[in-house]
Amino acid sequence: MKEKNKFYDEEIKLKAIEMNSVYRTKTLKGEFTGPYAPYGFQIEPGNKYHLIIDSEKASIVKRIFDYALEGITPFKIASLLKQDSILKPRAKMMKDLKKYVSE
Secondary structure, eight states: OHHHHHHHHHHHHHHHHHHHHHHHHHHHTTOOOSSSOOTTEEEOTTOTTOEEEOHHHHHHHHHHHHHHHTTOOHHHHHHHHHHTTOOOHHHHHHHHHHHHHHO
């Protein structure tokens, strides 16, 4: 039984090394490998390894950077965005999900 477990342990280690190698190769080629696109980007339809700018959120990201360059704290930036009814990415996702479920 111990030899069987040892075999599986080695197999798991080899698979982990192989997966890390695949992700490293994709990353070095400039391909996106994450499950969700960062805020301000979206995954290109038809090519899950390429990100494109989300034009709807690009202006918000620019505002955030401009505020930061002015020396405004992250807490204050969040307050300013909230005043303009701009939801956090997680809150928007939950709102969209609720809308989708209720339909």
